[in-house]
Amino acid sequence: MSLKLHPLIDNGLSKGDSNKSGGKLYCKCSGSKRVEVTLGDNVAFNHACGCSKCWKPENALFSVVGVVATDKVNATANKDKLEVVDKNAVILRNACKDCGVHMYGRIEQDHPFKGLDFVHAELSEENGWQEPQFAAFVSSIIETGVDPEKMDEVRSKLQGAGLTTYDCLSPALMDMIATAAAKKAGTFKAKM
Numbered sequence: 074m075s076l077k078l079h080p081l082i083d084n085g086l087s088k089g090d091s092n093k094s095g096g097k098l099y100c101k102c103s104g105s106k107r108v109e110v111t112l113g114d115n116v117a118f119n120h121a122c123g124c125s126k127c128w129k130p131e132n133a134l135f136s137v138v139g140v141v142a143t144d145k146v147n148a149t150a151n152k153d154k155l156e157v158v159d160k161n162a163v164i165l166r167n168a169c170k171d172c173g174v175h176m177y178g179r180i181e182q183d184h185p186f187k188g189l190d191f192v193h194a195e196l197s198e199e200n201g202w203q204e205p206q207f208a209a210f211v212s213s214i215i216e217t218g219v220d221p222e223k224m225d226e227v228r229s230k231l232q233g234a235g236l237t238t239y240d241c242l243s244p245a246l247m248d249m250i251a252t253a254a255a256k257k258a259g260t261f262k263a264k265m
């Protein structure tokens with residue numbers, strides 16, 4: 074049986090539309106019971122994530138998740154159905170109580186990514202969202218049960234789809250985290 078990473082990856086990436094400026098996300102409940110979240114922008118840093126915390130569609134080993142500025146993310150219908158899945162996590166993932174889909178993940182504590190919400194553009198009925206740019210937390214899929222011996226196959230499949238693989242976040246995002254830490258420590262650009 075071939076490995077199912079995520080439908081957007083297994084079926085080949087389709088390029089997003091750089092002019093796309095947002096749209097609506099829906100949970101998996103039916104009709105008028107759907108939680109609706111309106112995004113006022115396209116996602117950025119969209120990526121496959123193998124961590125155990127991000128929402129994944131059925132049978133997928135990876136989540137696909139990107140960020141949108143918090144002030145451009147609004148729950149516009151059935152907001153009362155949202156609850157935070159893990160109040161101790163850095164990213165407070167607001168999920169639909171009924172279907173379990175994560176509608177947005179928000180950071181309330183002091184953190185380099187505060188102000189960015191984590192969202193799954195595949196919950197939209199529209200196209201044009203930024204395609205995944207890289208694969209993060211790849212080794213983490215072992216934590217949710219993948220045989221470590223499958224990792225070569227997983228990484229080559231991701232790379233074959235055009236995604237560079239990382240076992241943490243991408244260099245750009247890791248640099249943002251380290252920059253914030255250096256600024257806090259007073260060591261920012263202290264050497265050159």
Ligand SMILES: N[C@@H](CCC(=O)N[C@@H](CSCO)C(=O)NCC(=O)O)C(=O)O
Pocket residue numbers: 122123124125126127138162163164165191209210213214216
């Ligand atoms: N091995 C752990 C990793 C979990 C983790 O650190 N996930 C990242 C990426 S989520 C989207 O990119 C993270 O920043 N998490 C913060 C949080 O989830 O609050 C595992 O698999 O659980």
Ligand SMILES: [Zn+2]
Pocket residue numbers: 100101102106107108169170171172173174
């Ligand atoms: Zn739902």
Ligand SMILES: [Zn+2]
Pocket residue numbers: 122123124125126127136210
């Ligand atoms: Zn994740």
